[in-house]
Amino acid sequence: MTTVFRIIELALRDINTVGEDEQLSPSIISDALDTLNQMIAQWTTEKQYVYAQKVVMFSANGSGSYTIGPGGTIDIALPAKIDAASWRDGLVDFPLQVVDSLEEWERIGVKTLSGVPLGVFFQRLYPVGNLLVWPQAQSGQIRLVTRVGLDGYTSLTNDMMIPPEYQLAVRYSLAELMSMSLGVPISPDILRQAANARRVMKRQNTTVLKLDMPPGVPYRRIYKIYSDQ
Numbered sequence: 001m002t003t004v005f006r007i008i009e010l011a012l013r014d015i016n017t018v019g020e021d022e023q024l025s026p027s028i029i030s031d032a033l034d035t036l037n038q039m040i041a042q043w044t045t046e047k048q049y050v051y052a053q054k055v056v057m058f059s060a061n062g063s064g065s066y067t068i069g070p071g072g073t074i075d076i077a078l079p080a081k082i083d084a085a086s087w088r089d090g091l092v093d094f095p096l097q098v099v100d101s102l103e104e105w106e107r108i109g110v111k112t113l114s115g116v117p118l119g120v121f122f123q124r125l126y127p128v129g130n131l132l133v134w135p136q137a138q139s140g141q142i143r144l145v146t147r148v149g150l151d152g153y154t155s156l157t158n159d160m161m162i163p164p165e166y167q168l169a170v171r172y173s174l175a176e177l178m179s180m181s182l183g184v185p186i187s188p189d190i191l192r193q194a195a196n197a198r199r200v201m202k203r204q205n206t207t208v209l210k211l212d213m214p215p216g217v218p219y220r221r222i223y224k225i226y227s228d229q
Contacts, residue, residue: 005156044149048202060137069128084145169197
């Protein structure tokens with residue numbers, strides 16, 4: 001298992017910060033660790049950089065708002081985004097619309113309406129956000145599809161808890177950022193390797209959803225442009 005220190009060491013040697021037998025400066029290592037965590041935090045907001053999704057669930061109790069984040073009603077790491085949601089009644093799951101913006105949510109006239117839920121809105125605040133549900137379900141479970149982001153690190157001896165295919169992307173991307181921080185030139189080969197490693201990672205995590213036809217449009221029929229049928 002590769003450690004945080006080893007990834008940092010490789011990234012700094014890639015940009016010729018130190019020689020083969022030289023010791024890394026503690027201040028530079030500290031800066032590299034901060035930069036690594038900042039880079040990982042930014043990657044977590046982009047779906048193509050997230051290697052997995054998971055389903056979290058909680059019981060509905062008639063409330064229109066549930067806290068989500070560390071110590072909240074939904075006690076998980078604060079997600080970057082809710083990708084999908086559903087309401088489970090017994091053994092049946094009903095899909096919920098994930099509202100994209102607060103402006104769209106504010107168009108709902110009666111927000112205290114109770115009944116079968118139709119949609120949710122994730123109000124991302126820090127460190128704890130709010131999950132708004134409408135209408136307010138009195139029972140059942142709300143199920144959320146969230147992203148499993150990369151972890152930040154507090155110690156150089158921590159193991160890099162990432163899939164092996166991510167390590168080159170982390171290493172060379174960190175080398176890019178540290179070259180700018182330290183004001184040292186970086187070789188075109190490292191730049192190409194960084195871009196290619198990120199491209200491989202994004203391609204691995206990209207899913208193209210199947211196209212659904214709008215309601216009322218017949219399935220598997222030929223459309224005639226002249227008769228509009």
